[in-house]
Every structure is written in structure tokens, then in C-alpha cells.
Amino acid sequence: MSYNSNLHSKPPRIVPILQAAKALLVALCAFLCAALLIEAAIRFTPAIVPRDLQILRMKQIVYREGTIADPLLGHALRSFYQREFHWASFSGSVRQAPFPGQDRIGYRVPRDEPDRARADIVALGDSHVQGLEVDEGKTWVHRLGALSGLRVANLGVFDYGTAQYLRLLREYGIRLHPRLVLVLLCVNEPRDDLMFAGWSDKSGREGLAARVPEFQYKFCSRLGLGTSPRICAATLRAIKTSVVAQALFQWSIPRWGWVDERDPRILREGLPLVLADLDEMRRFAESRGARFVVIINEAWGFTQTDALRSLTEALRREHLLYLDLSPAFKTAPYRQMVTSDVHWNETGHSFVAMEAHRFLLRQGLLPRIAGSRGR
Numbered sequence: 001m002s003y004n005s006n007l008h009s010k011p012p013r014i015v016p017i018l019q020a021a022k023a024l025l026v027a028l029c030a031f032l033c034a035a036l037l038i039e040a041a042i043r044f045t046p047a048i049v050p051r052d053l054q055i056l057r058m059k060q061i062v063y064r065e066g067t068i069a070d071p072l073l074g075h076a077l078r079s080f081y082q083r084e085f086h087w088a089s090f091s092g093s094v095r096q097a098p099f100p101g102q103d104r105i106g107y108r109v110p111r112d113e114p115d116r117a118r119a120d121i122v123a124l125g126d127s128h129v130q131g132l133e134v135d136e137g138k139t140w141v142h143r144l145g146a147l148s149g150l151r152v153a154n155l156g157v158f159d160y161g162t163a164q165y166l167r168l169l170r171e172y173g174i175r176l177h178p179r180l181v182l183v184l185l186c187v188n189e190p191r192d193d194l195m196f197a198g199w200s201d202k203s204g205r206e207g208l209a210a211r212v213p214e215f216q217y218k219f220c221s222r223l224g225l226g227t228s229p230r231i232c233a234a235t236l237r238a239i240k241t242s243v244v245a246q247a248l249f250q251w252s253i254p255r256w257g258w259v260d261e262r263d264p265r266i267l268r269e270g271l272p273l274v275l276a277d278l279d280e281m282r283r284f285a286e287s288r289g290a291r292f293v294v295i296i297n298e299a300w301g302f303t304q305t306d307a308l309r310s311l312t313e314a315l316r317r318e319h320l321l322y323l324d325l326s327p328a329f330k331t332a333p334y335r336q337m338v339t340s341d342v343h344w345n346e347t348g349h350s351f352v353a354m355e356a357h358r359f360l361l362r363q364g365l366l367p368r369i370a371g372s373r374g375r
């Protein structure tokens with residue numbers, strides 16, 4: 001009896017599929033091996049990796065060590081935290097001093113600056129104010145203080161929205177007795193406010209604060225994965241621990257539209273929350289004798305978005321004093337002012353400080369604040 005090899009051969013249609021699957025598996029293995037090698041290099045020999053990856057590694061360390069959970073703010077900067085980084089192409093320090101009257105919640109201060117009980121100006125905002133990409137002495141907040149000769153406090157906290165700015169100002173920032181309150185806004189404020197409102201609401205009704213951390217809730221909501229699925233939690237852990245995963249995530253934000261700034265629902269539901277928070281901040285600041293100014297950040301290169309237009313139009317309607325950085329950035333070499341995850345580098349921080357200083361001078365605010373010192 002003859003042996004027929006065709007009985008054991010694969011159907012012709014299956015062969016290309018198997019070949020494609022094999023090629024995909026090989027590519028995936030190669031990618032994972034490369035990612036592991038890069039991750040090992042970043043962790044054990046950071047001097048040999050690019051500066052932007054060193055910055056991402058530094059951020060992971062600071063976020064993990066220098067942040068605490070808080071039932072009011074969701075998360076906050078830990079007071080009495082200090083860490084220095086001295087790598088080949090990146091050197092910087094992070095120091096967080098306590099707000100007066102307590103020793104738990106802090107804010108970023110220069111390394112050699114003594115703790116202060118007062119500040120002429122406080123700057124509220126997210127990671128673009130906190131400015132971990134540069135040493136505190138080179139952030140736009142500190143540079144503004146140097147240009148104006150006034151005492152300026154950096155109250156920026158990564159991943160905050162306007163509801164958290166308001167709470168931070170009311171509970172802690174006002175303890176510095178500022179004469180001027182600056183708030184830096186990004187186009188993602190409506191989304192951040194919606195997510196924080198969802199977390200706060202569920203925390204009050206279901207005790208979610210003890211079960212799902214605010215940062216995880218916002219991250220899961222951003223990806224549309226709900227509040228506690230395993231995939232979301234695993235993804236968040238990967239981003240928190242792996243620099244490669246974080247770099248890919250940060251790279252994807254401006255390219256895949258994860259900031260939701262084009263979603264009409266986000267604008268429709270989130271923008272009123274932002275405006276209400278801003279109005280409340282203005283009223284609160286003015287009731288304490290401080291002026292209130294909004295700065296609109298041209299974040300992620302979105303210069304002509306519905307979110308940005310809607311935000312500026314709303315600020316005009318509400319008669320809020322604001323500085324829009326978009327026109328200035330349009331005429332500047334923007335890509336030379338940002339890191340790979342589209343946060344300002346030293347050049348960008350210096351540029352923003354000069355723009356803010358010019359605006360405040362034109363409005364006559366800086367001489368007025370300087371004249372009121374010591375009262």
C-alpha cells in the first residue's frame with residue numbers, strides 16, 4: 001500500500017495564515033526582548049539612554065515616592081520629600097515642603113530655598129506647572145519669580161484638574177497669603193474634571209475611595225475600561241513600573257487622541273464644570289484680597305481645537321482675565337521647547353515665564369503686588 005503524503009499536508013489556505021502568525025510571533029518576541037534590554041539599561045545604567053527616557057524614569061520614582069492618597073484631593077504631594085538625580089545627560093532635584101500649619105501635604109520648592117510662610121504669587125496647575133522635566137529653579141514658575149522679584153510658589157500637581165486646583169487653593173494654597181493666583185489650564189481640563197467628579201461622586205455614595213484609588217479610576221475612565229477591570233489595573237501597573245510602557249503611553253497621547261479633547265460630550269458636560277470651578281476660585285481669591293488670572297496652555301500642539309476655542313470664548317463671556325499662550329507658541333520653534341512627551345523643557349519654561357511676565361506687567365499687576373508687600 002502506497003503512502004499518500006497529501007493526507008497529512010495542510011490545506012493551501014492555512015499555510016499563509018500560519019506563516020503570518022509565525023512572523024508576528026517572531027516580531028513580538030523581538031519587541032519584548034528589545035523592551036527588556038532598554039528597561040534594564042534605564043534601570044541599571046541610565047547614563048547610556050536618551051535624556052527623555054531618563055526623565056521618564058525620574059518621574060516614575062517621584063510619583064511613587066513623593067505622592068500620597070488623599071480623600072479630598074485624590075492624590076497629593078508628600079511633604080518633606082527630597083530626591084536628587086545625577087545621571088549623564090540629566091541632573092535635577094525634587095523637594096517638597098509642607099504648607100504652613102500642617103505636615104502632610106506639600107508643594108514643590110527649590111532645593112536650597114528655606115520653607116516660607118508667605119508667597120506673593122501662587123501658581124496652580126497640573127504637570128505643566130509642577131515641571132518635573134527641569135530642576136525647580138528652572139521652571140516657569142520660579143523664573144517668573146526671578147523676573148518679577150516676587151515670591152512665587154509652585155502648587156502644580158500632575159494629573160490634576162480644576163476641581164482639584166480649587167480644593168488645593170482653599171485648603172492649603174491660601175495659607176501662603178498670596179496677592180495673585182495664577183491657574184494654568186490645558187485643553188484636557190473638561191475631561192479631568194468629569195473624571196474627578198465621577199470618582200468623588202462614587203466615593204461618597206459607594207465608598208469607592210477605599211477600593212479604587214483616584215488615579216486608577218481616572219486612568220481607567222480615560223481608556224474606557226470601567227473602574228476596576230483587571231486589564232486596566234495591569235496596564236496601570238505596567239506604566240507605573242516600566243519606563244518603556246510609560247514612554248509608549250505618553251507618545252500615544254497626542255497621536256491617538258486619548259485626551260478626548262475632540263469629543264463633543266466631554267466639552268458639553270465638562271466645560272461647565274471647569275467654568276464653575278474657575279468662577280469659584282476667582283471669588284475665593286478676591287475674597288482674600290488676591291487677583292485671579294488664567295493662563296491657557298497650548299498643550300500637545302493642539303492650537304486649533306474646539307476645546308481651545310470653546311475655552312477661550314467661555315473665559316471672555318465670564319470676563320475672566322486670561323493669557324492665551326497659543327499665539328506666542330505659533331511663532332516660536334515649538335518642537336525645540338518640549339520633551340518627547342510634550343512637556344516643556346528648559347527653553348519652554350523660560351519662554352512661558354517671559355510671556356507671563358510681559359502679560360502681568362501690561363495688566364499692571366506686578367507693580368501693584370510689589371507695592372502691597374508687607375501690608
